[in-house]
Amino acid sequence: MKAATFITGAAGFIGSNLADRLLANGETVVGYDNFSTGREEFLAAAIRQPHFRLVRGDILDEKALTAAMEGCARVIHFAANADVRFGLEHPERDLQQNTLGTFRVLEAMRACGIRDIGFASTGSVYGETSVIPTPEDAPMPVQTSLYGASKLAGEALISAYAEGYGFRARIFRFVSILGPRYTHGHVFDFCRKLGENPKVLQVLGDGTARKSYLTVEDCLDAVLTVFAQTSGGEKTGAKGFTRIYNLGTDEYCQVNDSVGWICAVLGLKPERQFTGGDRGWIGDNPFIFLDTKKIRSLGWKPRFTIRQGVEATVAWLKANPWVFSPR
Amino acid sequence: MKAATFITGAAGFIGSNLADRLLANGETVVGYDNFSTGREEFLAAAIRQPHFRLVRGDILDEKALTAAMEGCARVIHFAANADVRFGLEHPERDLQQNTLGTFRVLEAMRACGIRDIGFASTGSVYGETSVIPTPEDAPMPVQTSLYGASKLAGEALISAYAEGYGFRARIFRFVSILGPRYTHGHVFDFCRKLGENPKVLQVLGDGTARKSYLTVEDCLDAVLTVFAQTSGGEKTGAKGFTRIYNLGTDEYCQVNDSVGWICAVLGLKPERQFTGGDRGWIGDNPFIFLDTKKIRSLGWKPRFTIRQGVEATVAWLKANPWVFSPR
Numbered sequence: 001m002k003a004a005t006f007i008t009g010a011a012g013f014i015g016s017n018l019a020d021r022l023l024a025n026g027e028t029v030v031g032y033d034n035f036s037t038g039r040e041e042f043l044a045a046a047i048r049q050p051h052f053r054l055v056r057g058d059i060l061d062e063k064a065l066t067a068a069m070e071g072c073a074r075v076i077h078f079a080a081n082a083d084v085r086f087g088l089e090h091p092e093r094d095l096q097q098n099t100l101g102t103f104r105v106l107e108a109m110r111a112c113g114i115r116d117i118g119f120a121s122t123g124s125v126y127g128e129t130s131v132i133p134t135p136e137d138a139p140m141p142v143q144t145s146l147y148g149a150s151k152l153a154g155e156a157l158i159s160a161y162a163e164g165y166g167f168r169a170r171i172f173r174f175v176s177i178l179g180p181r182y183t184h185g186h187v188f189d190f191c192r193k194l195g196e197n198p199k200v201l202q203v204l205g206d207g208t209a210r211k212s213y214l215t216v217e218d219c220l221d222a223v224l225t226v227f228a229q230t231s232g233g234e235k236t237g238a239k240g241f242t243r244i245y246n247l248g249t250d251e252y253c254q255v256n257d258s259v260g261w262i263c264a265v266l267g268l269k270p271e272r273q274f275t276g277g278d279r280g281w282i283g284d285n286p287f288i289f290l291d292t293k294k295i296r297s298l299g300w301k302p303r304f305t306i307r308q309g310v311e312a313t314v315a316w317l318k319a320n321p322w323v324f325s326p327r
Numbered sequence: 328m329k330a331a332t333f334i335t336g337a338a339g340f341i342g343s344n345l346a347d348r349l350l351a352n353g354e355t356v357v358g359y360d361n362f363s364t365g366r367e368e369f370l371a372a373a374i375r376q377p378h379f380r381l382v383r384g385d386i387l388d389e390k391a392l393t394a395a396m397e398g399c400a401r402v403i404h405f406a407a408n409a410d411v412r413f414g415l416e417h418p419e420r421d422l423q424q425n426t427l428g429t430f431r432v433l434e435a436m437r438a439c440g441i442r443d444i445g446f447a448s449t450g451s452v453y454g455e456t457s458v459i460p461t462p463e464d465a466p467m468p469v470q471t472s473l474y475g476a477s478k479l480a481g482e483a484l485i486s487a488y489a490e491g492y493g494f495r496a497r498i499f500r501f502v503s504i505l506g507p508r509y510t511h512g513h514v515f516d517f518c519r520k521l522g523e524n525p526k527v528l529q530v531l532g533d534g535t536a537r538k539s540y541l542t543v544e545d546c547l548d549a550v551l552t553v554f555a556q557t558s559g560g561e562k563t564g565a566k567g568f569t570r571i572y573n574l575g576t577d578e579y580c581q582v583n584d585s586v587g588w589i590c591a592v593l594g595l596k597p598e599r600q601f602t603g604g605d606r607g608w609i610g611d612n613p614f615i616f617l618d619t620k621k622i623r624s625l626g627w628k629p630r631f632t633i634r635q636g637v638e639a640t641v642a643w644l645k646a647n648p649w650v651f652s653p654r
Contacts, residue, residue, distance in 0.1 A: 087487075091433075091434065099422075140464055142489075142490075143482075143490070144487065144490040149480070149484050152480070153476070156480055159454070160472055160475070161418075164418075283490050
């Protein structure tokens with residue numbers, strides 16, 4: 001049996017999908033989550049598996065984190081405050097949960113002698129880059145959100161640990177991820193609002209913002225492809241490394257497109273009310289589109305289009321209305 | 328009388344030189360320092376000035392920081408752990424003092440309604456870039472030191488505050504700074520070692536590393552040039568901005584050159600013992616050379632060569648041997 005994968009944020013959207021995927025592959029998983037946004041329901045299948053262990057804890061609690069991590073072979077660090085939009089309302093949250101939290105994960109790994117890490121970063125680290133589609137080595141950007149800043153800081157810490165302590169780091173810059181267990185972001189917001197009032201839909205901005213999405217299935221295919229190609233002593237040696245990959249599709253859509261697909265699945269024709277302006281909130285980026293040549297060069301490619309991802313997400317939300325209820 | 332400039336790290340090498348410079352210009356200065364590495368002696372002249380106020384405090388103490396900052400017009404944030412070499416021995420120090428510390432400064436500013444900030448960042452944020460001389464918009468680098476990571480995170484936070492809260496940010500990526508009150512770095516280490524044993528000098532690495540330096544006088548000229556050209560309501564408006572400038576000379580030297588200049592000033596001919604390898608320590612960068620076209624386009628240029636800077640620094644250290652003594 002392979003040594004365990006430790007997943008932070010294991011009860012979250014992407015983390016719980018990863019847990020299920022690894023367990024289905026016969027792997028052993030230790031899931032760690034503080035359930036601040038994670039859902040017990042997302043681990044309902046995992047906790048019935050003999051090779052899954054769930055530990056309730058906060059990544060900022062370094063002692064508990066270290067104890068839980070002991071004996072694992074690798075860490076996939078997905079725990080984060082993923083709420084890019086409301087950063088300015090509580091400016092310390094991203095710093096604590098995404099930057100300090102990543103530091104605690106790195107220190108726990110160092111204490112446990114674990115050097116293999118995967119990290120969920122974000123295309124938001126590119127700020128409002130002038131290079132679109134944006135490659136991993138885009139010109140050094142200016143940060144426009146506390147979320148992007150906190151994730152860039154997390155990347156920087158991980159890279160310094162790779163150089164200084166021989167960590168083997170895989171950093172993934174995600175576009176927005178869609179799919180089963182999706183619980184925040186624009187598709188979620190639109191579906192919730194349409195559930196409350198099917199006749200009117202308020203859209204932040206003017207509806208022309210261009211965004212990229214990727215399904216959680218394709219996202220995890222990419223993460224596991226990278227791990228498969230960068231693991232094993234012969235391949236990686238004793239020296240640390242930092243590999244950075246954009247994850248996204250080769251397309252983007254407008255918010256208006258997405259609204260149309262959502263309404264079609266729900267069978268609704270609401271009046272669209274736009275708040276106006278080319279961005280939904282301060283620090284919102286009106287055009288996100290990542291260059292994914294690098295991850296594609298490893299043989300990965302997405303199986304689903306953005307439209308398929310949006311439609312599947314709406315279908316899942318429709319079948320799981322409980323996720324809209326406060327816990 | 329102009330409203331006060333608040334200097335964090337005011338008792339440090341660069342901070343105390345800035346305080347003296349502003350006071351000589353007739354400006355009002357509030358200096359803030361926890362004296363962890365700052366020296367009271369460096370403020371001996373400043374504290375005799377009526378327009379100078381010294382507040383002893385830690386930047387991590389947000390309450391004290393906010394109280395001290397009240398009523399100031401702008402903040403020049405120089406307080407930092409500037410010890411790039413020993414980061415791996417205490418990995419949380421850079422994060423706390425440089426990243427968290429910068430966050431506390433930003434929050435104190437927000438509480439006081441101050442939006443103008445200057446920040447001492449570092450050429451270390453470029454890691455081991457492939458583009459030399461390195462411009463501000465170099466390809467996104469991989470961090471190689473906890474120091475560089477912590478400063479990049481500080482930059483990122485400041486930029487997010489510029490976007491989100493309308494801060495007017497000037498970020499300076501320094502090469503190593505030389506001159507009076509210089510108290511850490513290779514010239515300091517070499518002079519200290521030669522004071523202890525004038526016959527043998529141990530040099531980290533193989534002596535061929537290429538490094539850039541700038542004098543503190545030229546550095547402060549540049550900082551004040553940028554502030555002069557980016558201040559005042561008509562010029563800057565209500566919207567925030569982030570301006571990033573490399574600061575350095577248009578030359579570099581080898582460690583061996585520098586050793587020669589130091590020994591010549593001291594009248595010594597020690598045997599050089601090299602520890603070997605192309606870098607002095609893990610995360611050391613064997614070639615640092617910044618492109619300074621951007622700051623030069625504002626009319627600034629350095630007045631001193633690297634050699635002059637090294638020689639002046641050695642002369643100052645020779646005249647101030649007390650800085651080698653533990654406090």
